[in-house]
Amino acid sequence: MPTDAPSWNPFDPEFLIDPYPHYARLREEDPVHRTPLGPLIVTRYDDANQVLRDPTTSVRRFETHEEAPVHMRELQQRREERPPSILGLDPPDHTRLRRLVQRTFTPRAIGRMREQTVSIVESLLDDLSGRDRIDLIADYAFVVPFTVIHRMLGLPDADMAKVREWSGALTQTLEPFLSPEQVTAAMHAGEKMDTYLTDAIEWKRHRPGEDLLTALTEAEEEGDRLDSGELLSMVSLLFIAGHETTVNLIGNGTHALLRHPEQMELVRSGLSDDETMTDELLRYDSPVQTSGRRLTRDTVIGGVEVAADEMVLTALGSANRDPAFWGDAADTLDVTRAGAARHLSFGSGVHHCLGAALARMEGEIGITRLVRRFPDLALADEPTYNARIILRGRETFPLILGSAA
Numbered sequence: 001m002p003t004d005a006p007s008w009n010p011f012d013p014e015f016l017i018d019p020y021p022h023y024a025r026l027r028e029e030d031p032v033h034r035t036p037l038g039p040l041i042v043t044r045y046d047d048a049n050q051v052l053r054d055p056t057t058s059v060r061r062f063e064t065h066e067e068a069p070v071h072m073r074e075l076q077q078r079r080e081e082r083p084p085s086i087l088g089l090d091p092p093d094h095t096r097l098r099r100l101v102q103r104t105f106t107p108r109a110i111g112r113m114r115e116q117t118v119s120i121v122e123s124l125l126d127d128l129s130g131r132d133r134i135d136l137i138a139d140y141a142f143v144v145p146f147t148v149i150h151r152m153l154g155l156p157d158a159d160m161a162k163v164r165e166w167s168g169a170l171t172q173t174l175e176p177f178l179s180p181e182q183v184t185a186a187m188h189a190g191e192k193m194d195t196y197l198t199d200a201i202e203w204k205r206h207r208p209g210e211d212l213l214t215a216l217t218e219a220e221e222e223g224d225r226l227d228s229g230e231l232l233s234m235v236s237l238l239f240i241a242g243h244e245t246t247v248n249l250i251g252n253g254t255h256a257l258l259r260h261p262e263q264m265e266l267v268r269s270g271l272s273d274d275e276t277m278t279d280e281l282l283r284y285d286s287p288v289q290t291s292g293r294r295l296t297r298d299t300v301i302g303g304v305e306v307a308a309d310e311m312v313l314t315a316l317g318s319a320n321r322d323p324a325f326w327g328d329a330a331d332t333l334d335v336t337r338a339g340a341a342r343h344l345s346f347g348s349g350v351h352h353c354l355g356a357a358l359a360r361m362e363g364e365i366g367i368t369r370l371v372r373r374f375p376d377l378a379l380a381d382e383p384t385y386n387a388r389i390i391l392r393g394r395e396t397f398p399l400i401l402g403s404a405a
Helices: 013-017 020-029 045-053 070-081 093-105 107-111 114-128 136-141 143-152 157-174 180-206 212-218 228-240 244-259 261-269 274-284 356-373
Strands: 032-034 040-042 133-135 290-294 299-301 304-306 311-315 394-396 398-400
Touching: 040 045, 045 290, 045 299, 045 311, 070 180, 093 107, 093 212, 093 228, 107 356, 114 136, 114 143, 114 356, 133 136, 136 143, 136 244, 136 356, 136 394, 143 157, 143 228, 143 244, 143 356, 157 180, 157 228, 180 212, 180 228, 212 228, 244 261, 244 274, 244 356, 244 394, 261 274, 261 356, 274 356
Parallel strands: 040 311
Antiparallel strands: 032 040, 133 398, 290 311, 299 304
């Protein structure tokens, strides 16, 4: 670790590989930290939870496209011109949209999709079982949630490859900083995705089925329904944000278990509860590392006075390792940990992740079925990292499968 003052620098190669020692210094020495990029970042659990649960904060990154960096203004203007995503809305608009769609994402509703998810995972593992080596991310962790969402929506399998390509480019827009090349790719992919999904929504209106897209088109609360633009934004979000969290959960979680063979054995033997394991893996190496809020009033955070209009990043990954909340074993992986579900990986407050139950289910099934099917699973080489600030995960993950059980 460096001996100078602590700093949050997500572009530092050491930080990308292991941010947690850096977070520990910030929690101890500068818990409400002014980053080199401008925003503040809070690293302690109680401070992060306070910001996330404060109903007066805003999720809006920029008020208008003129406030965005020059090369991102076209992308921001596109966001302003199309129906907003629920990720970028504050109450009461956020409250209305969430009320309309939340019934389709309750744990009970997601539980009805469990059998289909198990079938998808088992079929994929059957296909992979003849191979000696795989890339866990490209061959498995990405395929599982993307296939689940695609089929949940009732879209044709034949379209999966092109939708996957578009969503990959659009996922970059969840990050706070994009290169000009990423902006161009996202703009192009957004146009293609909007055209495809608009046609799919119209087709589904006339051919309803037992699927999520039909449920969203028919969602109603006290006579209110999603209009076409709102429906388009919601379905786009499912592809853009709805799979990436699970990709990282499967990748990060599998890596954590491989590094802790005694915990892996608890999972394989069934001596740990699968839901508890999933929450502990979410806590231990969060697939979502930061979540931003803009203050709308002067606020005291961790004893520090912060002025209105400041952008504050909550370091979810750091909060999940804060010994002041989790105790002395905060940096220890424990798949039997009581209270693991109190992690902040899905946020907190009114913006708590709508798809949390779906991500948990996909991650639980994806990880447990993989490690139990292949008891000799091992690293073929060290994974590489995706260099993202928010959605931190493995970019490549070479694995030796070994023989199937």
